[in-house]
Amino acid sequence: MLKPSLFSLRQALFGLSVVLIALLDPFGIASSTDDASSRWLNRLLAATYADKGQQQVVVVLIDDDYLLRNDTYWPLPYNEQSKLFKRLLAYEPAAVFVDLLYSHDHSREIPGQPPRMESQLLANVFERYRQQDIPLYLADTGLPRASEGAVNTLPRLAEVSTPALVSWSDFGNQYPLAVKTPLGTLETPALRLYRDYCRHQACTDLPADPASAAELAPMTVQWGVYRSPEQEKVADVSTCDIPGLFEQLKQAVFWKLGKQARATCAYTLTLSPTDLEVTDPDDRKLLESLLRGKLVLVGAQIAGTGDLTQSALHGKIPGVYWHAMALDNLINWGMNYYRATPSLADLGIPAGSVDVLDILELLLLGGITLLKGSLDAPLFTRALFIQRRRPRLRPLAAWALVLAAIVLLSCGLWYYNYTPANVLGLLLLSLTLFSARIQALFANRA
Amino acid sequence: MIKSSLLLLSLLVSQSVMATPEPVVEAWLRKSVAVLDDQGKSLRQVDSSSLPKAPKVLQYNKELDIIQVGLPEGNVWMDTMAVRVNPPLNIVKFPCQTLQSGYSDDHQNNSTIGYGAGCKK
Numbered sequence: 001m002l003k004p005s006l007f008s009l010r011q012a013l014f015g016l017s018v019v020l021i022a023l024l025d026p027f028g029i030a031s032s033t034d035d036a037s038s039r040w041l042n043r044l045l046a047a048t049y050a051d052k053g054q055q056q057v058v059v060v061l062i063d064d065d066y067l068l069r070n071d072t073y074w075p076l077p078y079n080e081q082s083k084l085f086k087r088l089l090a091y092e093p094a095a096v097f098v099d100l101l102y103s104h105d106h107s108r109e110i111p112g113q114p115p116r117m118e119s120q121l122l123a124n125v126f127e128r129y130r131q132q133d134i135p136l137y138l139a140d141t142g143l144p145r146a147s148e149g150a151v152n153t154l155p156r157l158a159e160v161s162t163p164a165l166v167s168w169s170d171f172g173n174q175y176p177l178a179v180k181t182p183l184g185t186l187e188t189p190a191l192r193l194y195r196d197y198c199r200h201q202a203c204t205d206l207p208a209d210p211a212s213a214a215e216l217a218p219m220t221v222q223w224g225v226y227r228s229p230e231q232e233k234v235a236d237v238s239t240c241d242i243p244g245l246f247e248q249l250k251q252a253v254f255w256k257l258g259k260q261a262r263a264t265c266a267y268t269l270t271l272s273p274t275d276l277e278v279t280d281p282d283d284r285k286l287l288e289s290l291l292r293g294k295l296v297l298v299g300a301q302i303a304g305t306g307d308l309t310q311s312a313l314h315g316k317i318p319g320v321y322w323h324a325m326a327l328d329n330l331i332n333w334g335m336n337y338y339r340a341t342p343s344l345a346d347l348g349i350p351a352g353s354v355d356v357l358d359i360l361e362l363l364l365l366g367g368i369t370l371l372k373g374s375l376d377a378p379l380f381t382r383a384l385f386i387q388r389r390r391p392r393l394r395p396l397a398a399w400a401l402v403l404a405a406i407v408l409l410s411c412g413l414w415y416y417n418y419t420p421a422n423v424l425g426l427l428l429l430s431l432t433l434f435s436a437r438i439q440a441l442f443a444n445r446a
Numbered sequence: 447m448i449k450s451s452l453l454l455l456s457l458l459v460s461q462s463v464m465a466t467p468e469p470v471v472e473a474w475l476r477k478s479v480a481v482l483d484d485q486g487k488s489l490r491q492v493d494s495s496s497l498p499k500a501p502k503v504l505q506y507n508k509e510l511d512i513i514q515v516g517l518p519e520g521n522v523w524m525d526t527m528a529v530r531v532n533p534p535l536n537i538v539k540f541p542c543q544t545l546q547s548g549y550s551d552d553h554q555n556n557s558t559i560g561y562g563a564g565c566k567k
Contacts (some may be wrong), residue, residue, distance in 0.1 A: 083511045086527045090527035124487040258532035277538040304559035317548035
């Protein structure tokens with residue numbers, strides 16, 4: 001009877017444990033290095049990000065400075081919002097998304113007026129958008145208001161607007177185009193606005209309806225770094241800092257020693273609500289050039305409201321910029337936006353969240369292990385009584401081969417608009433495996 | 447007597463010269479202007495070419511930022527963004543405020559904003 005040798009069993013167990021560690025990702029270590037790889041590659045490629053989307057997208061940001069300057073408060077009173085939105089309407093944007101959740105009516109009591117009248121004033125302004133054929137999307141949670149604990153847009157505001165989903169789960173840090181909700185399949189703001197962009201532009205492969213959009217892979221939003229050249233016409237940009245490529249790399253390696261190398265000002269052209277109040281004809285003409293026919297997103301950055309998102313380049317910024325950047329990605333790449341590689345479950349193989357890239361990385365890992373084995377093996381082997389010379393690589397050449405494989409894999413993924421491989425994880429692993437041989441090489445040379 | 451009369455007369459004349467003129471709509475800024483009710487709800491659109499030149503501004507609702515204009519068919523409310531009023535109702539220049547920067551990656555604010563004044567009981 002043939003008995004497997006202890007050595008081969010040990011090897012099989014080792015191989016199996018490596019496979020399990022790679023696929024199951026215990027403690028999320030591989031996911032962390034995956035995220036870090038993705039973030040750093042976005043940082044390195046951000047300088048080459050095209051500005052086609054930037055020319056179409058504008059954010060109007062209500063911030064604490066605005067509240068203080070106007071001696072008002074948060075939530076912004078409806079009459080102030082009415083003025084803001086009717087001023088914006090006058091500049092005739094192509095479409096507007098409002099990243100404010102109108103879930104609780106905070107109308108003030110006005111003597112001589114029926115109760116809850118202030119929110120009706122805002123609804124009156126929103127209705128004027130519809131009359132002028134300017135799509136207006138309000139943030140929507142996708143939950144029915146009647147259900148327990150659920151909040152959503154006030155009915156009188158929902159009647160005069162279109163919902164855009166802003167709340168979802170199970171997508172990690174990716175941006176879905178549409179999601180199935182208790183209220184039906186709802187599209188997210190980026191796709192809603194992109195459809196409006198496509199009313200005047202030729203767009204290919206646009207999903208026919210929300211249901212088909214929900215079938216598409218979610219987007220891994222890529223961030224640009226250079227702010228809009230129009231920004232300095234309306235704001236003081238003297239404090240804006242854009243780190244160069246070298247600075248980014250330096251910070252990537254020595255992040256513990258220095259301060260963060262991040263772009264301090266938003267990529268998307270940003271206006272203050274006060275900008276919309278300008279009265280000088282020349283100033284209004286300038287605003288018109290910035291807003292007419294553009295896709296406008298209205299959001300807020302108020303301390304204590306918590307709507308922040310993580311940008312690979314800007315740190316934590318208001319959530320409205322995530323929608324703006326997702327829209328920007330859609331304008332730049334259409335439906336060929338960056339996405340994670342499909343999971344095996346997407347291909348009909350029941351394997352949880354294990355994706356194709358995990359398998360590719362595992363193959364690469366196998367290749368690295370083989371190379372390592374070839375470095376450790378004796379130069380000559382005796383098989384069938386014939387002495388045979390093994391092909392043998394030098395340690396540095398073997399490591400260069402690994403690097404080339406990683407670069408090739410990354411380039412292939414980048415070419416097909418997939419998020420990068422776990423470059424950092426693979427590099428670290430290959431360095432660890434080859435370090436002894438490389439050290440020995442240098443010791444021999446010395 | 448003549449001197450004091452002249453002084454009084456000159457004062458009266460200078461007062462009338464210096465008094466703020468009544469605001470009028472100097473120009474219609476849109477081809478089509480919305481006619482609103484007093485709550486800012488749009489009632490209909492009118493072609494600005496059919497509107498009279500320099501109608502008087504009768505009222506200014508600062509809360510809604512709309513004006514009441516005297517037209518031959520009656521007094522109607524209009525959005526201030528659709529007209530140029532002389533003298534201007536207010537003057538606002540670009541604030542050119544410093545662009546807000548993002549927070550660092552590890553920024554935390556473990557609080558929730560309190561009620562606004564509208565929620566005071």
